Amino acid sequence: MSMQKKNGIVLGLGLALAVAGPAQGSAGSDVEMMDPDVSHHDRASIRKGAELYAQYCVGCHSLKYLRYKRLAEDVGADKQWLEEEIMRGDKDPYDHITSSMDPQDGVEWFGLAPPDLSLTARAQGEDWIYTYLNTFYVDEDSDVGYNNLVQEGTSMPHVLASLQGDQKAVRDDHGEVVDLEPVEGEEGRLSQEEYREMTAQITAFLSYAAEPIRADRERMGVWVILFLIVFTGVFYLLYKEYWRDIKK
Numbered sequence: 001m002s003m004q005k006k007n008g009i010v011l012g013l014g015l016a017l018a019v020a021g022p023a024q025g026s027a028g029s030d031v032e033m034m035d036p037d038v039s040h041h042d043r044a045s046i047r048k049g050a051e052l053y054a055q056y057c058v059g060c061h062s063l064k065y066l067r068y069k070r071l072a073e074d075v076g077a078d079k080q081w082l083e084e085e086i087m088r089g090d091k092d093p094y095d096h097i098t099s100s101m102d103p104q105d106g107v108e109w110f111g112l113a114p115p116d117l118s119l120t121a122r123a124q125g126e127d128w129i130y131t132y133l134n135t136f137y138v139d140e141d142s143d144v145g146y147n148n149l150v151q152e153g154t155s156m157p158h159v160l161a162s163l164q165g166d167q168k169a170v171r172d173d174h175g176e177v178v179d180l181e182p183v184e185g186e187e188g189r190l191s192q193e194e195y196r197e198m199t200a201q202i203t204a205f206l207s208y209a210a211e212p213i214r215a216d217r218e219r220m221g222v223w224v225i226l227f228l229i230v231f232t233g234v235f236y237l238l239y240k241e242y243w244r245d246i247k248k
């Protein structure tokens with residue numbers, strides 16, 4: 001192959017990558033992500049997050065891999081909690097967490113059926129979910145009245161607006177959104193701190209829901225390592241014992 005041809009191929013590849021690069025990142029990928037600082041072992045937060053989810057989210061979003069009963073066991077709650085806070089209606093503890101929304105209605109109202117959120121924490125990450133819930137801003141051009149920093153053109157309505165209050169975009173000379181600021185006179189019922197805590201709890205719950213076994217596995221891991229350490233000691237003593245006579 002001639003040198004010229006080779007150069008052509010390298011240049012072509014380079015161009016292809018340069019073009020593909022920016023298109024790959026999701027809309028708003030240069031947005032700085034917020035860290036919810038959540039833990040799989042924080043059962044109180046996960047439990048509170050589940051209650052909030054049942055109150056504000058399950059009307060649209062199912063969690064089809066998680067059963068009510070498993071959730072109750074994992075957060076150390078009883079049947080009464082399930083019935084009063086989570087299932088609210090004719091659900092069975094052995095059911096998966098389903099939304100009552102007919103997907104077809106979703107398509108009619110939002111242009112698409114609200115997605116199942118079982119795996120969102122793994123697909124998008126905890127930071128993304130937390131940032132998503134915190135960066136809705138008023139957008140007159142949007143059908144739902146809001147846009148979102150990490151999901152440009154989102155079709156999810158800002159269902160927590162009455163709690164957070166409204167935010168508006170601060171734009172630079174090129175019309176790019178550089179920051180969000182509260183809209184005066186449209187404050188929410190919660191302070192910023194309270195809203196962040198609430199959305200961190202919802203994020204903790206979604207993160208748990210994406211991998212319910214994780215906390216168990218990590219606890220188990222500690223025991224496995226302790227076991228290995230103890231038995232290394234035991235086997236070392238045995239080794240010394242066996243070789244004592246042979247070495248003589």
Ligand code: HEC
Binds near residue numbers: 061113157
């Ligand atoms: C009124 C219906 C509705 C409610 C209630 C609702 N959502 Fe949504 N949500 C949607 C729709 C529609 C989308 C799809 C947005 C899109 O892709 O443009 C969505 C998307 C999402 C996504 C992004 C999923 C992804 O991978 O793109 C997350 C995360 C999410 N919702 C979380 C929540 C949480 C948490 C709550 C409760 C606080 C909630 N939603 C309540 C309708 C709803």
